Amino acid sequence: MAVGTTMDYYASQRPTASGTAASGTADSHWRRSLRTLRSIWPFIALALVQATLALISLQTLSALRSFSTGESQWSKGQKDAIYALSHYATTGDVNAYDQFIKGLSVPLSDLQARKLLEAQGSKAEPQASLLLEQGRNDPQEINELLWLTGYFRDTALVGPLLDKWRASDSALMELQAVGNLIHASLQANAPTSTQQQGWLTKINALQSQLAAIEQDFSSILNTSARKLKANLLWLNIGGALLMLVLLMWHTSRLKRDTEQVENTLDMVSQRATTTLAAIGDAVITTNAAGDVLYMNKAAEQLLGASLHQLFMRNLAERMRTPPAELESYLVQDAILDALSGKSLVNEAIFTIYDSHRRARQVKMAYTPLGTHTGTTEAVFVFHDVSQEQTFIRELAWQATHDQLTGLVNRYEFERRLGLVLTQPHKHDGPAGAIMYLDLDQFKVINDTGGHSAGDAMLRAISTMLQHGLRAEDTLARVGGDEFAILLENCSFDLAKELAEQIRDAAQHLRIQWGERSLSSSISIGLVKLCAPLDSVEEVFRVADMACFGAKQRGRNAVYAYDPAVDQEIARYVGEMEWVERIKTALEGDQFILHAQPIHALNNSAEAAAGHALHVEVQIRMRMPDGSVISPVHFIPAAERYGLMPLVDRWVVNKSLETLAAMQKAWHVMPISCCAINLSGTTLGDEKLLDFLRHQIELHGINPRILCFEITETAAITHLPNAIRLVKSLKEMGCKFSMDDFGAGVSSFASLKNLPVDFLKIDGAIVADMQREPAHRAMVEAINHLGHALGMKTIAEFAATPEIVEMLRDMGVDYAQGYATGAPKPFPGVHASPAANEAAAAAAPAAGARLGSPAPNLPLSMARGVI
Numbered sequence: 055m056a057v058g059t060t061m062d063y064y065a066s067q068r069p070t071a072s073g074t075a076a077s078g079t080a081d082s083h084w085r086r087s088l089r090t091l092r093s094i095w096p097f098i099a100l101a102l103v104q105a106t107l108a109l110i111s112l113q114t115l116s117a118l119r120s121f122s123t124g125e126s127q128w129s130k131g132q133k134d135a136i137y138a139l140s141h142y143a144t145t146g147d148v149n150a151y152d153q154f155i156k157g158l159s160v161p162l163s164d165l166q167a168r169k170l171l172e173a174q175g176s177k178a179e180p181q182a183s184l185l186l187e188q189g190r191n192d193p194q195e196i197n198e199l200l201w202l203t204g205y206f207r208d209t210a211l212v213g214p215l216l217d218k219w220r221a222s223d224s225a226l227m228e229l230q231a232v233g234n235l236i237h238a239s240l241q242a243n244a245p246t247s248t249q250q251q252g253w254l255t256k257i258n259a260l261q262s263q264l265a266a267i268e269q270d271f272s273s274i275l276n277t278s279a280r281k282l283k284a285n286l287l288w289l290n291i292g293g294a295l296l297m298l299v300l301l302m303w304h305t306s307r308l309k310r311d312t313e314q315v316e317n318t319l320d321m322v323s324q325r326a327t328t329t330l331a332a333i334g335d336a337v338i339t340t341n342a343a344g345d346v347l348y349m350n351k352a353a354e355q356l357l358g359a360s361l362h363q364l365f366m367r368n369l370a371e372r373m374r375t376p377p378a379e380l381e382s383y384l385v386q387d388a389i390l391d392a393l394s395g396k397s398l399v400n401e402a403i404f405t406i407y408d409s410h411r412r413a414r415q416v417k418m419a420y421t422p423l424g425t426h427t428g429t430t431e432a433v434f435v436f437h438d439v440s441q442e443q444t445f446i447r448e449l450a451w452q453a454t455h456d457q458l459t460g461l462v463n464r465y466e467f468e469r470r471l472g473l474v475l476t477q478p479h480k481h482d483g484p485a486g487a488i489m490y491l492d493l494d495q496f497k498v499i500n501d502t503g504g505h506s507a508g509d510a511m512l513r514a515i516s517t518m519l520q521h522g523l524r525a526e527d528t529l530a531r532v533g534g535d536e537f538a539i540l541l542e543n544c545s546f547d548l549a550k551e552l553a554e555q556i557r558d559a560a561q562h563l564r565i566q567w568g569e570r571s572l573s574s575s576i577s578i579g580l581v582k583l584c585a586p587l588d589s590v591e592e593v594f595r596v597a598d599m600a601c602f603g604a605k606q607r608g609r610n611a612v613y614a615y616d617p618a619v620d621q622e623i624a625r626y627v628g629e630m631e632w633v634e635r636i637k638t639a640l641e642g643d644q645f646i647l648h649a650q651p652i653h654a655l656n657n658s659a660e661a662a663a664g665h666a667l668h669v670e671v672q673i674r675m676r677m678p679d680g681s682v683i684s685p686v687h688f689i690p691a692a693e694r695y696g697l698m699p700l701v702d703r704w705v706v707n708k709s710l711e712t713l714a715a716m717q718k719a720w721h722v723m724p725i726s727c728c729a730i731n732l733s734g735t736t737l738g739d740e741k742l743l744d745f746l747r748h749q750i751e752l753h754g755i756n757p758r759i760l761c762f763e764i765t766e767t768a769a770i771t772h773l774p775n776a777i778r779l780v781k782s783l784k785e786m787g788c789k790f791s792m793d794d795f796g797a798g799v800s801s802f803a804s805l806k807n808l809p810v811d812f813l814k815i816d817g818a819i820v821a822d823m824q825r826e827p828a829h830r831a832m833v834e835a836i837n838h839l840g841h842a843l844g845m846k847t848i849a850e851f852a853a854t855p856e857i858v859e860m861l862r863d864m865g866v867d868y869a870q871g872y873a874t875g876a877p878k879p880f881p882g883v884h885a886s887p888a889a890n891e892a893a894a895a896a897a898p899a900a901g902a903r904l905g906s907p908a909p910n911l912p913l914s915m916a917r918g919v920i
């Protein structure tokens with residue numbers, strides 16, 4: 055069957071497709087009836103008019119016939135009366151007189167009835183009916199008579215008849231009078247022949263008068279009847295013609311409407327066919343048994359057969375699908391389920407093989423078509439989601455893979471690692487290990503060969519890495535030149551072996567890039583997956599640290615970390631935590647300043663300071679729980695991870711701000727010398743000088759009270775910068791201190807190059823000098839050296855009064871330690887001039903002996919580190 059034929063089939067089935075619900079059907083019936091009524095109402099109206107006309111015609115004709123009947127009764131009565139009166143006049147027979155009265159009563163009753171109606175109208179109709187009945191009119195026709203005379207009395211049809219009837223009134227009255235006269239005369243005595251002759255003459259005259267009137271009446275009646283008939287005939291012919299015209303007009307209108315509807319239907323049908331042919335979804339209509347009735351183009355392509363071939367073939371049987379064991383729910387099952395009224399899983403995706411045996415993923419939608427008595431047809435729509443599915447698979451791949459190498463990306467790697475960490479381990483064997491691999495000096499490849507050379511190297515490395523792995527291992531690219539390998543169920547020894555193999559393979563890997571042969575080694579951090587590592591972040595952090603450890607060991611190395619036995623990585627991890635805290639403290643202003651007094655041990659030093667204090671400011675970190683943390687905990691991390699310039703700048707700014715606030719509060723500066731530490735990295739910063747100048751200017755601080763402490767090692771590392779800084783700041787009046795002298799190189803040359811004001815003897819030597827004669831000798835030597843170069847000397851870690859005494863005896867200028875004053879919040883009690891004076895009075899005077907020993911605090915607490 056061709057498509058056209060199938061569409062015809064649809065056209066014939068169309069009415070059944072108009073809704074299934076009972077209410078919908080009733081509604082559509084009602085609307086259809088209304089539409090039909092609208093189209094035929096002119097015919098109904100015309101038929102009604104025609105019927106009314108016919109009825110009126112019949113009624114009128116019948117009424118005229120009643121008139122005729124009445125007239126003949128009237129005529130007969132009148133004639134009987136005349137005959138009887140003539141006989142009575144000649145014979146005196148009393149019976150004849152009775153006959154006369156009886157005969158005359160007919161026209162007289164009619165006359166009375168008419169007069170009554172003329173006088174009283176329709177309300178006299180009951181009485182008039184009785185009189186007309188007495189006038190021998192047929193009781194069945196009396197109503198018609200009344201109707202005709204009532205409604206048509208003034209018309210050309212009835213008016214002349216009534217006039218003629220009225221014209222007979224006087225003759226009838228006269229006849230009655232003659233009858234009465236003859237009867238009276240005959241009662242009195244016998245009449246003479248002359249008298250009788252006279253009566254007969256009179257009777258004959260009246261007879262002639264009435265006969266003439268009656269003839270006229272009949273003639274008018276006949277004429278009226280003819281006229282009426284003719285009029286009614288024309289009226290009916292006119293009505294019929296009008297109906298015909300109306301019928302023709304209406305028929306042509308209906309035809310036009312029908313054509314329009316047919317055109318619209320054709321258009322809709324064409325549009326539906328074109329649309330169905332154009333849409334990508336396969337649309338298939340079946341009967342209730344699932345036999346194909348219609349298919350669009352897409353369906354033909356999907357099933358690989360034309361509608362002609364599949365017409366009335368079972369749809370489910372025509373579907374080519376994978377074997378049932380591969381898919382739990384086949385499209386055939388879904389079709390049968392749909393036809394049997396079971397609800398379908400909306401999102402189910404089925405695999406169908408198209409005409410080219412290509413697998414297509416489709417979603418199936420189903421709509422039953424039917425009446426209230428049940429399903430008659432069903433429409434199946436198959437939406438091809440193959441591209442969507444491919445796209446989704448691609449997206450999923452992209453979301454979990456690295457584009458450059460095709461390896462799993464960090465996100466997916468973390469997910470898989472998370473699974474390994476959370477899943478209870480299947481065997482009692484090892485959980486596994488993770489390798490974190492970072493190419494060594496990869497920048498060099500990018501810089502020398504260009505970015506694409508770098509890309510080629512990354513691809514080559516990833517290929518090499520894949521070769522060395524076991525099937526269950528996961529290799530991922532987790533960063534620019536960083537890879538990670540998850541080794542599941544792998545002993546740590548095997549993991550170390552694999553790591554070494556990879557490291558070795560990497561260092562021998564070469565790629566040819568133009569003229570160049572490029573190579574790169576790998577640093578590998580290997581971490582055993584065991585307690586206490588229980589989160590992906592922690593494992594990654596530790597692995598990163600282990601890799602850092604491998605880099606620290608000179609690169610091209612494997613650093614194997616077993617959390618249970620190894621402490622070094624734990625230290626790195628600790629430092630990383632401190633880095634975060636330092637950053638938070640800088641952002642949240644969680645650092646605070648302490649200051650420790652530097653105590654003059656001889657008169658000349660004391661005179662230089664006066665009552666004002668010589669202090670060294672030291673940084674502390676305030677933790678969220680309110681505790682205050684010593685710098686020994688966070689400075690190493692800040693140094694290692696390049697945060698010292700930021701920390702130093704914070705200290706400089708805060709110290710100068712505090713000094714400015716003190717000066718403003720007391721109008722006199724209570725500090726004679728404020729020492730601020732500058733770290734090595736800060737010294738290397740070329741913008742430091744500008745920063746310090748700006749700060750001094752900003753806070754309006756006298757540069758003469760500022761002393762910057764630098765270590766010998768830092769100064770030597772950044773010598774040109776350090777010389778420039780010292781020179782420029784000394785020109786402004788600032789002082790300098792050489793910190794920790796004795797701990798490092800302690801070269802005479804460095805002191806010559808950097809003409810500092812104070813030489814701080816390293817606390818580690820000072821703290822031990824009571825026990826170690828060598829340390830005591832070193833302190834004496836450094837003191838002499840300093841004095842020889844015109845510098846004042848400061849001994850750090852003067853923790854006990856004994857040490858202070860020894861230092862004083864040696865001629866050291868200043869002592870700094872718990873014996874002379876612990877660090878206190880800055881500004882604190884040493885801030886006000888009054889407090890300073892009190893403190894000076896209480897403090898051991900230069901040359902005086904210290905009585906009680908200061909608490910023997912740990913070195914880390916006593917150390918004034920910045």
Ligand SMILES: Nc1nc2c(ncn2[C@@H]2O[C@H](COP(=O)(O)OP(=O)(O)OP(=O)(O)O)[C@@H](O)[C@H]2O)c(=O)[nH]1
Binds near residue numbers: 497509512
């Ligand atoms: N060609 C290429 N380079 C990348 C890509 N992603 C990151 N990089 C580069 O990889 C380099 C990574 O350098 P780092 O790991 O910091 O340092 P390195 O030179 O490897 O030195 P070490 O790691 O300290 O041994 C940077 O220069 C990045 O620009 C990439 O997709 N392709």
